[in-house]
Amino acid sequence: xxxxxxxxxxxxxxxxxxxxxxxxxxxxxxxxxxxxxxxxxxxxxxxxxxxxxxxxxxxxxxxxxxxxxxxxxxxxxxxxxxxxxxxxxxxxxxxxxxxxxxxxxxxxxxxxxxxxxxxxxxxxxxxxxxxxxxxxxxxxxxxxxxxxxxxxxxxxxxxxxxxxxxxxxxxxxxxxxxxxxxxxxxxxxxxxxxxxxxxxxxxxxxxxxxxxxxxxxxxxxxxxxxxxxxxxxxxxxxxxxxxxxxxxxxxxxxxxxxxxxxxxxxxxxxxxxxxxxxxxxxxxxxxxxxxxxxxxxxxxxxxxxxxxxxxxxxxxxxxxxxxxxxxxxxxxxxxxxxxxxxxxxxxxxxxxxxxxxxxxxxxxxxxxxxxxxxxxxxxxxxxxxxxxxxxxxxxxxxxxxxxxxxxxxxxxxxxxxxxxxxxxxxxxxxxxxxxxxxxxxxxxxxxxxxxxxxxxxxxxxxxxxxxxxxxxxxxxxxxxxxxxxxxxxxxxxxxxxxx
Ligand code: C2O
Ligand code: CU
Numbered sequence: 139x140x141x142x143x144x145x146x147x148x149x150x151x152x153x154x155x156x157x158x159x160x161x162x163x164x165x166x167x168x169x170x171x172x173x174x175x176x177x178x179x180x181x182x183x184x185x186x187x188x189x190x191x192x193x194x195x196x197x198x199x200x201x202x203x204x205x206x207x208x209x210x211x212x213x214x215x216x217x218x219x220x221x222x223x224x225x226x227x228x229x230x231x232x233x234x235x236x237x238x239x240x241x242x243x244x245x246x247x248x249x250x251x252x253x254x255x256x257x258x259x260x261x262x263x264x265x266x267x268x269x270x271x272x273x274x275x276x277x278x279x280x281x282x283x284x285x286x287x288x289x290x291x292x293x294x295x296x297x298x299x300x301x302x303x304x305x306x307x308x309x310x311x312x313x314x315x316x317x318x319x320x321x322x323x324x325x326x327x328x329x330x331x332x333x334x335x336x337x338x339x340x341x342x343x344x345x346x347x348x349x350x351x352x353x354x355x356x357x358x359x360x361x362x363x364x365x366x367x368x369x370x371x372x373x374x375x376x377x378x379x380x381x382x383x384x385x386x387x388x389x390x391x392x393x394x395x396x397x398x399x400x401x402x403x404x405x406x407x408x409x410x411x412x413x414x415x416x417x418x419x420x421x422x423x424x425x426x427x428x429x430x431x432x433x434x435x436x437x438x439x440x441x442x443x444x445x446x447x448x449x450x451x452x453x454x455x456x457x458x459x460x461x462x463x464x465x466x467x468x469x470x471x472x473x474x475x476x477x478x479x480x481x482x483x484x485x486x487x488x489x490x491x492x493x494x495x496x497x498x499x500x501x502x503x504x505x506x507x508x509x510x511x512x513x514x515x516x517x518x519x520x521x522x523x524x525x526x527x528x529x530x531x532x533x534x535x536x537x538x539x540x541x542x543x544x545x546x547x548x549x550x551x552x553x554x555x556x557x558x559x560x561x562x563x564x565x566x567x568x569x570x571x572x573x574x575x576x577x578x579x580x581x582x583x584x585x586x587x588x589x590x591x592x593x594x595x596x597x598x599x600x601x602x603x604x605x606x607x608x609x610x611x612x613x614x615x616x617x618x619x620x621x622x623x624x625x626x627x628x629x630x631x632x633x634x635x636x637x
Contacts, residue, residue, distance in 0.1 A: 189230035189272055193218065193243065195297060196236045202376050203368040205325035209296040210237065210287070216374050217319050217398060218285070218299030225280040225306045232272050233265060240264035243273070244288040245301060246436060247420055247574070247593040250275045252613025255571055257288050260614055260632060264289060280305040281420025282394040282438040284319070290536065291328035294400030294622055302394060303420075310416060310442060313389040318381075318466065320406075320433075320455050321374070322367035322399040331365055332537045332627055335524040344368070352459040353405060355432060356492045362564045362599065363459035364521075365401050365623055370457050372466045381453075381466035382474045389445045391468065392416075393453075397433040400622040402457040403491055403565060403596070406431045407484045408468075409451045413441040415489060415497075419592040421574065422500035429485030432458065432492065434567035434596040436620040439490070443468075450475050454482035491565055492598050495579055497590040503576065504587055505608040511552040517560045517568075517597060517619070517629070525628050526619065532628030533618075545634040546617065552609045555584065560597040566624065569594040570633065571615040575607035594620060609635065 193212045200209045200216065212218025223229055235241050242264055244256035254275045258264035265271055283301040286293035300317040324331070324344055333339040344367070349360035372381040385391060393413075397404055407413075407430035414425050417440035431439055445451065445468065453466040465477050489496050518527040525532050534541035548554050556575075560566060576589040581604050583589070589606075597603045618630035 189232045189274070191230070192232040192234060194234050194236060195241055197238070198296075200296070202323050202371060203325055205368070207323075207325055208327060210292050211296055212299060216296035217321060218297065220299060220317055221285070221301045222304065223277055223302070224304050225277055227277050228274060229277050230272065230274045232270055234270045235265045235267060238267050240266050240289060241292060241297065242288050243285050243297070244571070245275075245283065245285050246569070247283040247438075248275070248301070249278050249572060249574070249611060252572065252611070252615070255613070255615070257571070257616045260616060277303050279303055279420055281417055282317075282396060282440055283420050284396050284398055284436075284438070286398070288616075291400065291622055291626070293398075294322070294324070294328050298398045300394065300396055309422070310392060311390065312392040312442060314383065314385060315392040315394070316383055317373065317394045317396065318453065319373050319396045319398050320370060320404050322370050322402045322457065324400075325368040328400065328622070331623055332524055335364060335623070347459065349459040352461055353456040353463070355403075355405060355458045356488070361403065361459035363401070364564070366460045367399075367402065367457065367462065370399070370402060370404070370455060370462050370464045372453070372455060372464055375466070377464055377477070380464075380474075380477055383466075383468050384472075385445045385468045385470060387445055387448050387470055391443050391445065393441050393443065394438065395431065395433060395441060396438045397435050399435050399457075401435060402460070403432060403434045405456045405458055405484050405488075406433060407454050407482060408443055410485065411443050411446065411451055413443050416440050416442055418497055418590055419574070419594060421591040423590055424498040424500050424588070426489065426496045426498070428487050428489040428496070430488045432488055432490035434491045434565060434594065434620070435622075436567055436569055436594045437490070437592075437596070445470065450477075452477060452479060452482070454479075454484070456482070456484070491596040494577055494590065494595075497577070498588045499590050502587040503589070503591060505553050505576070505606060508551045508553045508608065511548050511554045511609070513546055513554065513556045515556055515558050517558060517562055517566050519562045519564070519624070519629075526624040527628055528631050531631075533630035535626050535628065535630070537626050538628040541628050543628070543631050545614070545632040547634050547636045548609045549637070550609050550612050550635055553606060554609050555604065555606045557581075558597045558603045558605070560599060560601050563599050565596045565598055566629070567594050567596045567620040568618070569620045570607070570617045572611045572613060573607045573615070575605040578604040578606065
């Protein structure tokens with residue numbers, strides 16, 4: 139790779155600029171390339187130190203639920219390493235692809251320049267086998283986010299992790315600040331699921347859902363799912379070796395609850411202890427006490443709990459519509475007590491999927507003046523052919539090769555108002571890249587100044603939701619259902635800024 143500097147004696151300043159441009163260019167460089175001879179007496183690539191961290195993306199075989207299954211690890215673990223950074227910093231990492239297929243990493247919920255967004259063939263070329271790339275972007279936000287591959291089902295196969303941006307001036311004093319990243323696992327390749335749902339391949343237990351027997355929600359209603367994982371985990375741990383945290387009576391604990399699953403909605407409770415919700419999708423909300431949460435794929439909630447007792451507090455997570463659950467434990471005793479548990483009773487009030495009403499922004503927000511761009515987005519699906527659509531169009535994917543979905547066009551400076559309508563029987567966690575949006579508490583409540591700000595919103599079956607954002611981050615952005623099987627079956631659009 140030649141640096142774009144022509145002068146034979148670049149000043150130091152030019153050299154740094156040139157090298158920086160190189161470092162952030164989203165182009166794969168073969169990891170095995172031998173070092174090249176410097177063409178100038180001062181090798182300009184040395185002006186920028188390598189990133190302080192590296193994501194080594196590797197294939198592995200793991201068996202969290204008894205069946206050895208191909209997986210993708212980052213740095214040898216699932217989930218990948220937790221990123222902990224501080225607001226205002228420059229985030230830098232090197233991605234090394236040791237797979238024999240292409241990959242990318244998307245920074246979910248982060249406001250990044252379009253070319254750092256990690257969507258293959260939309261914002262960048264995929265990172266090929268044996269290639270590496272350096273990623274760099276400023277951290278404008280704070281809060282709980284996550285990263286994941288945006289290639290096929292790689293995220294579900296393990297390529298995901300927490301991305302925590304600490305506040306520059308901490309707003310909450312706590313004794314522990316920990317990630318609770320919840321994931322689902324299939325004892326088979328996720329690539330076979332859509333063909334099974336379509337009846338093109340023999341069905342396995344993963345597509346034989348029986349919501350009537352699974353965890354119900356809301357209230358006593360069955361929760362519709364189309365894919366049943368083999369099990370679920372907290373920070374990569376199953377009930378066989380539960381996640382635990384040693385605490386003391388009187389401690390305040392911040393739990394960063396992240397749903398990193400491929401397609402599960404999780405009900406989460408902490409024994410009979412109230413949880414104070416302080417943030418949703420990384421954004422501060424007016425603190426509100428809840429008994430439990432219902433968290434869709436890709437959503438995050440930060441909660442603060444007080445350890446009001448000696449003895450264990452059990453963190454329960456159930457995958458709605460399935461019979462699966464997993465527990466973790468906060469314990470005051472020096473050793474980890476065994477978790478013996480009859481099915482948990484999740485307490486009310488519940489916040490999240492199907493009930494965002496208790497969420498209010500911590501500070502009044504409005505979006506700048508500008509022309510209004512109204513967009514209606516109808517969520518659709520055909521269970522027989524197992525294809526999912528937005529406004530009747532199917533995005534082309536491996537599983538929808540004949541798909542065609544026109545981009546939604548917006549212009550910089552517009553106030554974009556999206557009205558979702560969901561005539562289907564399922565919840566759809568809709569996510570827009572590169573932006574956060576106001577989720578209106580009632581249809582048409584555009585004037586509500588305390589609408590919570592999120593990046594993923596679950597639109598309920600037979601329901602409608604209005605969201606609003608300011609178009610201030612030009613580029614081509616993915617916009618899709620975060621249920622991975624719905625997305626791969628066509629439920630995606632691009633949002634394009636036009637001039
Ligand atoms: Cu979590 Cu397309 O994103
Ligand atoms: Cu969906």
